[in-house]
Amino acid sequence: MDSDVKLVDRFGESRISAECRELVKKLKAKKRIMSPRKHLRTLPSIDNVPRKPLKSKETKTHPDREDFCSENTKLLPYNQLQKDSRKKFRSQPYWAKDTYRSALTRDLPLRTHVISMITKKELQEIQDVDSEFFASIKYKIPRNKVDVRSYVQIIRSILSTQVCTGYLFDEATLIKENFLEEKSILNAYTKKFQVYAGKLENHMAAKHAESMKLLRLSVIATNETEKKHEEVAHLKTELNRIKLLLIELEDVWKKFRMYQDFLMQISPIMWRKENDKHYNALATNPFLDTPSRQMQTGVDKYDLLMNGSIECLEELMILFLRDFQDINKPILYFKKPEQIKEIFHELELKNLNSLLHLRELQEPEQIMKTGLEISSKYYSRESQNIANRLAALEQEVQEEHQRKEKLKRKVETLLEGVLRRLLASKEILCLQVFIEDVYTTCVGPVDWRMSVLNMMQTIEHHIQRQCMLLDSYPPKIVSDATKQEQKATEQARRIALEARRKVLDLDSLLKAMKRLLKRVTVRPSRMIKFRSHLPQKMRKAAPVQSKETKQQDEDKYFFTQVEGEALHYNSLSRTTM
Numbered sequence: 001m002d003s004d005v006k007l008v009d010r011f012g013e014s015r016i017s018a019e020c021r022e023l024v025k026k027l028k029a030k031k032r033i034m035s036p037r038k039h040l041r042t043l044p045s046i047d048n049v050p051r052k053p054l055k056s057k058e059t060k061t062h063p064d065r066e067d068f069c070s071e072n073t074k075l076l077p078y079n080q081l082q083k084d085s086r087k088k089f090r091s092q093p094y095w096a097k098d099t100y101r102s103a104l105t106r107d108l109p110l111r112t113h114v115i116s117m118i119t120k121k122e123l124q125e126i127q128d129v130d131s132e133f134f135a136s137i138k139y140k141i142p143r144n145k146v147d148v149r150s151y152v153q154i155i156r157s158i159l160s161t162q163v164c165t166g167y168l169f170d171e172a173t174l175i176k177e178n179f180l181e182e183k184s185i186l187n188a189y190t191k192k193f194q195v196y197a198g199k200l201e202n203h204m205a206a207k208h209a210e211s212m213k214l215l216r217l218s219v220i221a222t223n224e225t226e227k228k229h230e231e232v233a234h235l236k237t238e239l240n241r242i243k244l245l246l247i248e249l250e251d252v253w254k255k256f257r258m259y260q261d262f263l264m265q266i267s268p269i270m271w272r273k274e275n276d277k278h279y280n281a282l283a284t285n286p287f288l289d290t291p292s293r294q295m296q297t298g299v300d301k302y303d304l305l306m307n308g309s310i311e312c313l314e315e316l317m318i319l320f321l322r323d324f325q326d327i328n329k330p331i332l333y334f335k336k337p338e339q340i341k342e343i344f345h346e347l348e349l350k351n352l353n354s355l356l357h358l359r360e361l362q363e364p365e366q367i368m369k370t371g372l373e374i375s376s377k378y379y380s381r382e383s384q385n386i387a388n389r390l391a392a393l394e395q396e397v398q399e400e401h402q403r404k405e406k407l408k409r410k411v412e413t414l415l416e417g418v419l420r421r422l423l424a425s426k427e428i429l430c431l432q433v434f435i436e437d438v439y440t441t442c443v444g445p446v447d448w449r450m451s452v453l454n455m456m457q458t459i460e461h462h463i464q465r466q467c468m469l470l471d472s473y474p475p476k477i478v479s480d481a482t483k484q485e486q487k488a489t490e491q492a493r494r495i496a497l498e499a500r501r502k503v504l505d506l507d508s509l510l511k512a513m514k515r516l517l518k519r520v521t522v523r524p525s526r527m528i529k530f531r532s533h534l535p536q537k538m539r540k541a542a543p544v545q546s547k548e549t550k551q552q553d554e555d556k557y558f559f560t561q562v563e564g565e566a567l568h569y570n571s572l573s574r575t576t577m
Contacts, residue, residue, distance in 0.1 A: 078505050081512070093534075110511070250320070260330050266343050267333035275331050435459070 089097065098106065264276060272279045334340050422428070436446050439455045443462050446455070470478060 078508055081508075093537075095534075246317075246320070260332075263332055263334060263340075266340075266347070271333050275333075 264272065264279075267276075334343075432452055435452055435455050438459055439446055443458055450458075
């Protein structure tokens with residue numbers, strides 16, 4: 001037993017479980033001597049256990065520790081299932097085995113499945129989807145990608161067509177009922193029509209007799225009206241003749257009024273102030289009608305006769321008499337024609353003077369026109385320059401606006417891209433959470449006003465203070481504390497590994513159960529036809545046992561029997577000592 005412990009310690013191992021010691025006893029009972037490295041391969045791996053030198057020659061095992069060995073792992077159903085699956089895979093022919101691509105895509109839905117955060121209320125809602133729709137395609141790669149929008153659109157179109165067909169069916173039934181009602185109404189109308197037709201025939205016969213009487217009376221009335229029309233035509237001709245006479249008289253009267261107005265205007269002003277009432281009234285009220293205006297209104301009145309709006313001759317006579325009574329006997333300044341001639345001579349002199357004055361004003365007028373043209377050109381040029389300057393300023397403003405938009409987009413890209421990646425990336429957030437966890441475990445609760453840098457600095461100062469305190473403590477207390485911490489961490493790690501292993505086993509069992517309970521799908525694809533003949537299975541030849549020579553028999557006896565007896569003798573001598 002002591003030789004086994006020394007053999008293990010020589011290769012750097014520190015502990016051996018009870019199962020390993022039983023295995024060593026079995027090997028010694030069978031008297032199989034193996035090389036130290038081969039012997040170590042049969043032992044379980046204890047790399048994860050902290051190494052500690054043994055104080056005595058006797059082996060000590062931890063009471064809470066139970067290492068796994070090859071015999072314990074045989075009892076696990078998961079390992080047995082894995083072995084069975086590997087054996088089944090090896091026994092398959094090469095054409096039935098998965099390729100690299102098919103092995104990657106077989107459990108792709110399971111590997112890419114994301115657990116959706118669905119609440120209980122959403123699960124209890126009624127769905128308009130077939131319950132077996134998703135179960136039939138579960139854990140399979142669909143040939144065509146299922147588009148939920150297209151599915152919803154198809155369902156909506158089906159519902160809309162059903163609603164439209166229902167409306168059309170209702171309309172058809174309504175039309176049919178209306179047709180039957182109208183048909184019954186028409187039958188009643190036909191019966192009434194037959195009754196009314198008989199009554200109408202009797203009524204028409206009576207009316208025909210009355211109409212014949214009226215026809216005879218109408219013939220007599222037409223003869224009388226023809227005579228009256230002849231009399232009216234004769235009276236119209238007389239009326240038109242009188243109208244023409246009145247129009248001629250009105251033209252003459254209009255001319256005399258115009259002459260009177262002209263003579264009043266060319267008469268001297270002093271005389272007009274004394275004798276012309278219209279002139280004095282116009283001086284006080286400029287909006288008063290002059291005789292020329294009154295004459296124009298009178299002309300308009302008499303034009304109504306030509307248009308035909310005044311048909312009665314008496315109305316025209318009343319208008320004429322009213323105008324004639326309003327005008328008094330005209331008072332004229334001129335008594336002889338020579339006086340009018342002198343007035344015309346004076347008017348001619350005035351016209352000549354006005355022409356001379358116009359010639360004198362022609363040159364300054366030309367200068368004024370040229371100045372106006374020059375000023376207009378100058379102002380047009382200035383307005384054009386101002387417009388060009390405004391266009392240039394507008395273009396600059398537009399360029400500045402475009403530059404502003406470009407800078408705004410650049411700032412948005414920086415904020416959304418680089419800064420967000422630097423501040424809100426997964427690594428930064430994980431680091432922040434880790435720092436907060438370390439702060440809570442080492443220092444205390446996190447203050448919301450502290451930043452990550454402040455927390456790191458406080459953690460650093462706290463660790464420095466703890467290191468300084470640790471340096472002040474005696475080394476024995478420090479070593480005991482480190483041992484206790486190592487034990488606690490090892491126990492926590494062991495519990496975590498055990499829980500992780502159990503969770504993985506449960507997941508694998510659940511996946512296997514789901515795969516077993518899965519509905520078998522019949523693929524409509526055609527049978528695979530191989531292009532060449534299948535290769536024949538080659539049976540493995542039985543190993544030929546070669547005859548051992550005399551030298552090999554001697555070596556075998558030496559290494560099995562002699563060395564085994566020597567080792568057994570040495571162990572017995574050590575135990576007796």
